[in-house]
Amino acid sequence: MSLLTDLYDAHLTIGGHAIAWREIVGNAFGLASAIGGMRRKVWAWPVGIVGNVLLFTVFLGTALGGHGAPLFGQAARQVFFVAVSIYGWQRWRSTRTTPDAPAVVPRWATTRERTAYLLAAGVGVVFCAWLFTQVGAGWPAPSWYYVADAWIFVGSILATFAMARGWVDFWLVWLAVDLVGVPELIYFHYYPSAVLYAVYAGFVVWGFVVWLRVARAEAPNQDRAPEVVGA
Template sequence: MNPVTELLDATLWIGGVPILWREIVGNLFGLACAWGGMKRLVWAWPVGIVGNVLLFTVFMGGLFNTPQNLDLYGQAGRQVMFIIVSCYGWYRWSVGRQHGGHGQAGGNGAGEAVLPRWASNRERAGLVVAAVVGTVVCAWIFQSLGSWGPWADAWIFVGSVLATYGMARGWREFWLIWIGVDIVGVPLLLVAGYYPSAFLYLVYGVFVSWGFVVWMRVQKQTQQQGQPGEPALVG
C-alpha cells in the first residue's frame, strides 16, 4: 500500500465505530479557520482550504470507500464551493490588510484584514433570496443524484456558501447563518454516522456564537473611533 492510500485510510476506532483520521483533521483545520476568521487574520483562508480538501474525500464516501460508504453531495459540494469562495476571501482580506482593514493606506499593524459591519437591507434581502432559491434548487439536484438527506444537505450547502461569502465581505450576519447551518447539520451527521463532524458542528455552534459577540464588540469600538464600517475594497 502506498503512503497516500495509507494516509487516506488511516482509521481511529472508538467504541467499535471506525472514524477516519482525515475527517478529524479536516474538521480541526475548519475550526482553526473559524478562529482565524474571528481574529480577522488572512491565514484563516488557506488553512480552511486544506480542511476543505480533506473533508471532500470524507463526504464522497461511496467514491473514496469510507466506513459510512455514503455520498453526501451537499457536504462534498460545499467543500468545492468553499475553496472557490475562500480564494475570493483570501484575496479580499489580503488587500484589506494592506489598507488597514478599511481601505485606508498605512494599515493598522495588527494583521486584521477587515472591519465587521452589518449587511445593508439590500444585501440582507439578497442573502434571503439566495438561501431560499438555492436550497430548493440544490435539494432537487441532490435528490436527483441520490444524495442521502437532500433537503438538509441542500441547506447546509447553500448556508455554508453564503456564510463564507459573508465572512469575506465582513458581514456580521455570517455568524448567524453558521448557527443555522449547525442546527441542521448536527442531527444529519449524527444519523449518517459522521460522528467527528457532528461533534465539531456542536463546537462550531458555541464558537460562532462567541465570534458573533467578538465582531459586535469590534464594530462598536470601530464606530466609537470614527472609522468607516465598510472596507473600500475591490469586489
C-alpha cells in the first residue's frame, strides 16, 4: 500500500503549485488517444480509457485528498468517457473491414442528427449546471464556474459520441470545449491539463481538416457507409 500511496501522491512543484504525475501521464495518454482517433485507429479507445482513469483521480482534487480544487464536471466526465469509449471501441472494431483498414468513414452528421445532439447538449448543460451547483454547495467558486464545467462535461461526452459515430462534427465540438476548458484549468492551476487543452485546440483544427478531406475523398463510397457507420 505504501508504494501505491507514494505513486498516487507523486508530484512536481512548479512555481509553488503541486502538479501530480498522474495529471501529466494521464494527459499524455489523452494526447496519444487523440492522435489515434485522427488516424482512425481502434487502439485510440483503450489508450484513452487509461488516461481517463488517471485524470479522474486528478480532477476530484481535494475530494480525494489530492492537490487542487475539486472540478466536479472534469472528474465526472472521465467516468462517462470510459463508458462512451467502450461503445466507440466496440463500434470501430465492428466497422473495420480489415485489421489495417481505417475503422470508420468520416461524414457530417445529418440535419436530423445535428438538431438532436444540439438540443440534447442544451438541456444537458442546463441540468448539469444545476446539479454541479447542488453538489458544490458551500465550496467558494466564481459564478461562471458551474456553467463552464457543465459545458465541458456535456460537450466532451457529445464529442466522444460523435467520434464513435464517425461524424466530422466532433472536431468542432472539441474545439468549443477547449475554448472553455483552457481558461478554467488555468484559473484553478491545473497547468499540464491547460497546456494539453491548448495543444488540443491546434491539433483539433488539424484533425478537422484531415477528416474533412477524407470525408470528401471517400464520399463516392458512402452509398454503403451510412449503414455501417451510422447503424
